[in-house]
Amino acid sequence: MKKLIPPFILLLISTITSCGQKTFDEKMESLYKKTVPLIKADSLKPKLAGVVILDTRSEEEYQVSHINGARFVDYDNFEVGQVSNISKDTEVIVYCSVGYRSERVGEKLQKAGYTNVKNLYGGIFGWKNEGFEVVGMNNLPTDSVHVYNRLWGRWLFKGTKVY
Known part of the structure; x- marks a missing residue:
């Protein structure tokens, strides 16, 4: 027994x-409405150096942690002009907490003629849940992830939740 x-x-x-x-x-x-192609964390990880990553969360969320090398573009105030220095055929990965807000930004980029936009499946939660590193404003690794609120925070399984 x-x-x-x-x-x-x-x-x-x-x-x-x-x-x-x-x-x-x-x-x-x-x-997801699936208007922007999805990319999973394990597919993005090996090609981080060759893509542009846009963090579409709020500045407060971004400051807690973000994917290393990600550029902050606030969802609430996003304008395509913010990324006019990015070639329209560059592979651009957008992400937020879970992928909803970033899909909206991805749609705006596509409408503006960006041809290689992908939305990170599961957002930063999916990234962290897969065990991949995030960094704070000092560019040092951190375990903390801003989870937006308690309702959405339940989807972060790995890492320290910050509200």
Whole structure:
């Protein structure tokens, strides 16, 4: 009987973990209009140096942490002129907390003629949940992620939630 307990516990933990991921994936799928192609964190990671990354969250969120090298462009005040120095065929990755706000910015970029825009699937939450690094304003790694509010914060599974 004692030998059966550990495998059972492992199965239970595995089931709970996979259900949490499925729920995250279902939530993400329900948010997107899919007007901007998606890129997953594990596909973005190896090509970080060759793309332009735009963080579309608020300045407060950006200051807590962001993907290293990301350029801040506030969702609420975004204008295409802010990125006029970026060639329209450059690969541009947009992200926010989960990908909703960034999809709207991505649509504006596409409408302005940018031809290689992608939205980071799951936003910075998806990035951090995959175990990838974020940095603070000092460009040093941090575990903190601004989660917008408690409702959205439930989708960050790895990292320290900041409200």
